[in-house]
Amino acid sequence: MRQASYDAIVVGSGITGGWAAKELTEAGLNTLVLEAGRSIDPATDYAEHEPSWSFRFRGIGDRKSLAERQTVQRTCYACDEAAAKFFVDDIDNPYSTPDDKPFLWIRGRQVGGRSIMWARQSYRWSDLDFGANARDGHGVDWPIRYADLEPWYDDVERFAGISGEALGMDQLPDSQFLPPMPLNCGEEFVKDGVMRRFGRQRVVTIGRTAILTVAHNGRAACHYCGPCHRGCITRSYFSSLNATLPAAEATGRMTLRPNSVVAEVLYDSTNDRARGVRVIDAVTNEDMEFEARVVFLCASALESTRVLLNSRPDRFPTGLGNSSGELGHNLMDHTMRSGAGGRIPGLEDRDAYGSRPNGLYIPRFRNVWDEHPDFVRGYGFQGGAGRPSWNRGANMPGFGADFKTALREPGPWQINFGGFGECLPRHSNYVEIDPEKKDRWGVPVLRIHCEWSDNEHAMRRDMAVTAAEMLEAAGVQDVSPYTQPSPPGLTIHEMGTARMGRDPNTSVLNGFNQSHDVPNLFVTDGASMASSACQNPSLTYMALTARACAYAVEQLNQREL
Amino acid sequence: MQRRDVVKVLSTGLAVSALDALAPDHLWAAARTVHDRLRRTPQDRLMVLSDHQNAMVTALAELIIPETDTPGATAAQVNRFVDVMLAEWFEDDEREEFLRGLVALDARGVNTFGAPFLALGEAQQIVLLRGMDAEVTALRDARLPTGDHFFSRMKWLTLYGYYTSEVGATEELQQVIVPGRYDPCAPVRRGGSGVWE
Numbered sequence A: 001m002r003q004a005s006y007d008a009i010v011v012g013s014g015i016t017g018g019w020a021a022k023e024l025t026e027a028g029l030n031t032l033v034l035e036a037g038r039s040i041d042p043a044t045d046y047a048e049h050e051p052s053w054s055f056r057f058r059g060i061g062d063r064k065s066l067a068e069r070q071t072v073q074r075t076c077y078a079c080d081e082a083a084a085k086f087f088v089d090d091i092d093n094p095y096s097t098p099d100d101k102p103f104l105w106i107r108g109r110q111v112g113g114r115s116i117m118w119a120r121q122s123y124r125w126s127d128l129d130f131g132a133n134a135r136d137g138h139g140v141d142w143p144i145r146y147a148d149l150e151p152w153y154d155d156v157e158r159f160a161g162i163s164g165e166a167l168g169m170d171q172l173p174d175s176q177f178l179p180p181m182p183l184n185c186g187e188e189f190v191k192d193g194v195m196r197r198f199g200r201q202r203v204v205t206i207g208r209t210a211i212l213t214v215a216h217n218g219r220a221a222c223h224y225c226g227p228c229h230r231g232c233i234t235r236s237y238f239s240s241l242n243a244t245l246p247a248a249e250a251t252g253r254m255t256l257r258p259n260s261v262v263a264e265v266l267y268d269s270t271n272d273r274a275r276g277v278r279v280i281d282a283v284t285n286e287d288m289e290f291e292a293r294v295v296f297l298c299a300s301a302l303e304s305t306r307v308l309l310n311s312r313p314d315r316f317p318t319g320l321g322n323s324s325g326e327l328g329h330n331l332m333d334h335t336m337r338s339g340a341g342g343r344i345p346g347l348e349d350r351d352a353y354g355s356r357p358n359g360l361y362i363p364r365f366r367n368v369w370d371e372h373p374d375f376v377r378g379y380g381f382q383g384g385a386g387r388p389s390w391n392r393g394a395n396m397p398g399f400g401a402d403f404k405t406a407l408r409e410p411g412p413w414q415i416n417f418g419g420f421g422e423c424l425p426r427h428s429n430y431v432e433i434d435p436e437k438k439d440r441w442g443v444p445v446l447r448i449h450c451e452w453s454d455n456e457h458a459m460r461r462d463m464a465v466t467a468a469e470m471l472e473a474a475g476v477q478d479v480s481p482y483t484q485p486s487p488p489g490l491t492i493h494e495m496g497t498a499r500m501g502r503d504p505n506t507s508v509l510n511g512f513n514q515s516h517d518v519p520n521l522f523v524t525d526g527a528s529m530a531s532s533a534c535q536n537p538s539l540t541y542m543a544l545t546a547r548a549c550a551y552a553v554e555q556l557n558q559r560e561l
Numbered sequence B: 001m002q003r004r005d006v007v008k009v010l011s012t013g014l015a016v017s018a019l020d021a022l023a024p025d026h027l028w029a030a031a032r033t034v035h036d037r038l039r040r041t042p043q044d045r046l047m048v049l050s051d052h053q054n055a056m057v058t059a060l061a062e063l064i065i066p067e068t069d070t071p072g073a074t075a076a077q078v079n080r081f082v083d084v085m086l087a088e089w090f091e092d093d094e095r096e097e098f099l100r101g102l103v104a105l106d107a108r109g110v111n112t113f114g115a116p117f118l119a120l121g122e123a124q125q126i127v128l129l130r131g132m133d134a135e136v137t138a139l140r141d142a143r144l145p146t147g148d149h150f151f152s153r154m155k156w157l158t159l160y161g162y163y164t165s166e167v168g169a170t171e172e173l174q175q176v177i178v179p180g181r182y183d184p185c186a187p188v189r190r191g192g193s194g195v196w197e
Helices: A015-026 A063-069 A132-136 A146-160 A185-198 A240-250 A301-309 A390-395 A401-408 A454-473 A538-557 B003-012 B016-021 B024-034 B051-064 B078-089 B092-113 B122-141 B150-163 B166-172
Strands: A002-011 A031-034 A254-257 A260-268 A273-281 A287-297 A338-343 A350-353 A360-362 A379-386 A414-421 A430-438 A444-449 A477-483 A521-523 B183-187
Touching: A002 A015, A002 A273, A015 A031, A015 A240, A015 A254, A015 A287, A015 A538, A031 A240, A031 A287, A063 B078, A146 A240, A146 A538, A185 A360, A185 A379, A185 A414, A185 A454, A185 B183, A240 A254, A260 A287, A260 A301, A287 A301, A287 A538, A301 A430, A301 A444, A338 A454, A379 A454, A390 A401, A390 B150, A414 A454, A454 A477, B051 B078, B051 B092, B051 B122, B051 B150, B078 B092, B078 B150, B092 B122, B092 B150, B122 B150, B150 B166
Parallel strands: A002 A031, A002 A287, A031 A254, A287 A521
Antiparallel strands: A260 A273, A273 A287, A338 A414, A338 A477, A350 B183, A360 A379, A379 A414, A430 A444
8 A cells, every 4th residue: 555755764762773763753754663573661661660579580581481482682791671662572573594504683662662672782883994904804894984973973962962071082083972980989999000100002991881970951860760771761861762853843743653574665766765674564454555756775784784685676686786695794793701800919999889880991902003813803802890798698508587688788899890801893794685585574585694703702812811911910810711603693793784985896885874776775784884993883873874864864855866 | 749740650651851850759750650560460379289289399499498587588578479370370290390399398297307497497307408509419419410300390480489579679689670770880789789680
């Protein structure tokens, strides 16, 4: 059934869909935002202040339901008893992998997408990152550099609110910061020790996070309750639901349609343009078409690529906009779960009060000033210090009154540094359409082929060594390095599969996230990334989206689209 | 600002900065009002534990976390939590293993002191618990898994059930839901960071 026509269609309502909705409507475009999942009412869906005893399993989660319906999603730390409803049902939303290449695809389908449960860490990328492919020959050169994105970082940060500490480091440019959250005294102890040994080479700083430390743009400062992934009724952290969608709504030019599964982008061969999208109503299964002058795919890296791979007009038999053959290829994620931990001596009479939803950060120091013999690119560390609470009791001998008294006070200070490593773009890591499997709505699903390369493995070994040497230099005791299995996908920084590039023969999108082949088609989420850097990527998606929207509006106004 | 007004502010999604002026307990009160109640209707009847098993679980939990200057496991209804976990969270074989552990504990009482567990005095019960606790410690010291040991499972259920109960979280640990501030280097206090974890 044919529906009304819009100026713009935005597919997805998460981090990037929210930004596209805001930017396009504020520029005057009547915009239809299509979200595959249900609508969310913060007043009834957020659950961050529910006490543990109000949950049947006290927050640990409904183990049998998770085992039955969310076997993939439950591997994410945030998929707990209160927040499991923000993660997809794996039976309704299947995908496949080869048996020997597990990929954990953590997904959220609802208005707000994964911006409800994201970890909120927000870091700019630098020319060390945008120039990396050109420098070492992996992947294709980014068509942009830091200077292209810098003003857009400024814009999105001023709106979203990023708290953090300015450091003036070239490899990790400062944001437009709100006041930083403090390191706790355990972290200060370790920071001092690392500084004594490594000076400006290895710097411990507070995490840069999209959480307000002061009231900002009509949103309240954080009240340090802790479980952000369950929602935030005071809108203190940035999500599309808390910030960009209300701004788009305020223009009066947004039509937000939940339960709208986009099956394909419709192509008009008479003018080589996207005509609109075909939608399956998730509730009624009704087939519908919506038309617009410009289409923005903001459905998450792999969902946007899935839509393109499922769109196969005669001119593009392997997927819309795939004249390069690179659509679906060069999938990346950050490699993690390698680092070191230990016990901080002293400070027995001190503890943090309140739950700071943030940790410490150590910016990349490998292959910044020198060249490492074993790997290219680099990694950063995230972590934090704290004192364990009662739950350490399960692994302590004893019981009875003295045992109870001992658990009243916290255990010894502990600290952990966990690495987040850059993943190289490689053609052999790719997604395709599974020849048989379909989701609950009959849309063909992805088959994902992804594994780490020797470069990531070498980096992981180095993370454990450098984390341990920093902790030891700081006087931390019982230091134990670790490298645990880190299946691709679980870092939830999946990127690539519709990369930006200068050459239409080797890339899917140009420097404005615009399809080389279909000029009124834009992809501004993680799919567009040409390399992965080692910083959390969402802030860069925001800046890319805002920049692409401004370009699209300008092109529309000049009748170029 | 009255609670009614707070709810109005929250539900319209506008002027949220008005919340800045609120004390943490007001925020908490507002949040309580607007959030969905996830609490299910408590069931009076136990689903798995027989009267005898329930009495054993209640006694064991109270020995692990007894009443002191604050209520203990019995007041926190840890036995009911154990029943829910056995009925709906554990796999069938795990549940059967746990229930066999109760039978084995009675046998241990008969073999050591000539009577089943509940017929023993507290001092004798404590001797039996020390023996089981030492077995768990030996497993841990040998770096062997402890999770399947009856006493390890009972202790975990007791601690988890107690400290996440209203009694455990608010009276024993004196934790709050909305601290309203973060102090990075506070004097150590009961209940650690003050926030439910």
